[in-house]
Amino acid sequence: MTNVSWYDxxxxxxxxxxxxxxxxxxxxxxxxxxxxxxxxxxxxxxxxTTAFHFGATLQKGQANFNKHVNKTQPVGSYPANQxxxxxxxGNVWEYCADLYCAYPSGRVVDPAGPSTDSNRxxxxxxxxxxxxxxxSAYRHETTTRSxxxxxxxxxxxxxxx
Amino acid sequence: xxxxxxxxxxxxxxYRTGDIVAQDLVQxxxxxxxxxxxxxxxxxxxxxxxxxxxxxxxLNQAQTLSSQIYQKVSREAPPEPVIQGxxxxxxxxxxxxxxxxxxQYVPPSVAGAAGNTNLVSFSPLMGRNFTIPGLELxxxxxxxxxxxxxxxxxEPNRMDRETHHExxxxxxxxxxxx
Numbered sequence: 001m002t003n004v005s006w007y008d009x010x011x012x013x014x015x016x017x018x019x020x021x022x023x024x025x026x027x028x029x030x031x032x033x034x035x036x037x038x039x040x041x042x043x044x045x046x047x048x049t050t051a052f053h054f055g056a057t058l059q060k061g062q063a064n065f066n067k068h069v070n071k072t073q074p075v076g077s078y079p080a081n082q083x084x085x086x087x088x089x090g091n092v093w094e095y096c097a098d099l100y101c102a103y104p105s106g107r108v109v110d111p112a113g114p115s116t117d118s119n120r121x122x123x124x125x126x127x128x129x130x131x132x133x134x135x136s137a138y139r140h141e142t143t144t145r146s147x148x149x150x151x152x153x154x155x156x157x158x159x160x161x
Numbered sequence: 162x163x164x165x166x167x168x169x170x171x172x173x174x175x176y177r178t179g180d181i182v183a184q185d186l187v188q189x190x191x192x193x194x195x196x197x198x199x200x201x202x203x204x205x206x207x208x209x210x211x212x213x214x215x216x217x218x219x220l221n222q223a224q225t226l227s228s229q230i231y232q233k234v235s236r237e238a239p240p241e242p243v244i245q246g247x248x249x250x251x252x253x254x255x256x257x258x259x260x261x262x263x264x265q266y267v268p269p270s271v272a273g274a275a276g277n278t279n280l281v282s283f284s285p286l287m288g289r290n291f292t293i294p295g296l297e298l299x300x301x302x303x304x305x306x307x308x309x310x311x312x313x314x315x316e317p318n319r320m321d322r323e324t325h326h327e328x329x330x331x332x333x334x335x336x337x338x339x
Contacts, residue, residue, distance in 0.1 A: 016293075018171070035336055038328050041310050043303050043336050051316050075339035084290075084301050086339050103311055103324040110331055132318035137311050139322055158300060159334035 006120045006144035009034055009095050009154040016156070034097040035157040037121045037139070038111050044089075044124070044136045046082040051135045052089055053081040058131040065090035065125055065134050072127055072150065089134040092153040093122040093142075100141035120144055126151035166201035169193075173204075177211060186211055190223035195230055290335070299338040305330050 004012070016032040035043065045053055052058045058065060064073045064087070076086045098113030100121050113121075119141040125134030128151060132138065146152060173192035176185045190211045197204035212220060292299050307329045312319040 018167070030334075035334075038310060038330065039303070039334060039336070042306070042308050042328070042330055045308060047308075049309060049313075051312070051318075056317075080338070083303060084338060085336065102322065103326055105324055105326060107327045107329070109329045111328060135312070135316075135318070137316070137319065137323045139320075155339075156298065156300070156337040157334055158336075160332045 004095075004152070004154055005147055006095050006142075012154070013156065030158055031161050032156060032158050034095050034154060035159065036111070036113060037096040037098045037123065038113075039157060039159060040094065040096050040123045040155070041136055043083065043085055044081065046085070048082070048136070051137070052131075053136060054079075054089070058089055058134055063087070063090035063134060064127045066130055067128050069127060088124055088136075090125050090129070091127055092124075092151050093126050093140065093148060094124050094153060094155045096121040096123060100139070122152060166196040166199040166204070169196040169199070170201055170204060170207075173207065173211075177207075186214055187219050187223045187226060190215060190220070191227040191230055194223070194227040198231060300335040301338050303334050303336060305333045 010033075013032040013034060048055075050056050052062075054062050060066075060068050061078070063078050072091055075091065078087060078090075080086045081088055096113075098121050100119045101113060104111075120143075122140045122142050123138070125131075125138065125140075126148070133140065142148065142152070169192050173189045173196060175182050176189035176192065178184065190208055193204050193208035193211060197208055212223075215223060290299060290301050307327065309325055310328045311323040311325040313325050316323075
């Protein structure tokens with residue numbers, strides 16, 4: 001999905017969540033939400049430690065970036081990572097649930113990030129970004145009302161509350 | 162709220178699981194029964210599951226409560242209209258359940274108590290993918306684990322804000338394939 005604001009994305013998750021909770025179709029304690037920034041990077045890396053889940057560099061045929069195509073591509077047009085996720089690098093930025101903040105330097109467990117209404121983290125880069133912005137670790141931030149001219153979307157998650 | 166069967170089922174679920182209100186199976190039975198009387202899908206099977214957990218006296222209380230509530234809500238507004246559609250905009254605007262057809266989740270203890278093998282019981286550690294009907298979106302199971310978040314100092318083009326640090330995720334989750 002593209003051309004959505006953070007509020008659109010959250011509303012969409014809530015809508016899914018209401019209908020599934022009513023039907024009793026999701027595990028107890030889980031909800032449809034945007035992924036946290038941590039969950040996004042963990043899912044993107046799929047066990048890798050390199051700059052991209054493909055390796056140290058990102059090649060033209062691996063993702064939609066650097067205006068190689070100059071527009072968004074149908075989702076799933078490029079190879080998946082080791083956990084079966086497509087388009088983690090490039091195509092459109094993806095909203096995370098978290099407010100942008102500096103990382104801790106020590107170990108953390110299940111970080112949720114602050115939740116007050118401010119700039120949100122977006123991840124993964126888009127079709128018109130250089131490869132360095134599509135890296136697994138790269139963090140960008142934007143306002144909750146931004147749509148970045150159709151280069152911003154969402155990846156749905158079903159996660160613990 | 163009492164005029165809408167979706168909200169009635171939600172309330173019944175809350176009473177059944179005790180997640181945001183104190184667990185009350187008598188209330189849960191009563192609200193599932195109200196929702197069933199107004200044609201809500203899955204209401205009757207859920208009501209019977211809850212009924213299996215009640216004593217005879219509790220069941221009498223629940224049925225009395227149900228008829229009291231029914232007399233009250235039947236004077237209120239009719240159910241909301243349903244609009245068909247699959248797009249984000251339509252789903253946001255409608256009361257269609259985009260996930261109709263998914264296996265129904267039932268806590269293992271409840272499914273076991275009811276002896277009902279038709280109901281899927283999967284725990285929060287369910288560990289499997291599924292497709293969201295309507296959206297046709299495959300959700301991929303991501304296992305719990307530990308990883309290094311951010312980037313090492315040796316990574317080309319890294320930024321200061323990517324402080325390398327260890328993160329543990331104690332619970333698995335699902336994310337969309339795309």
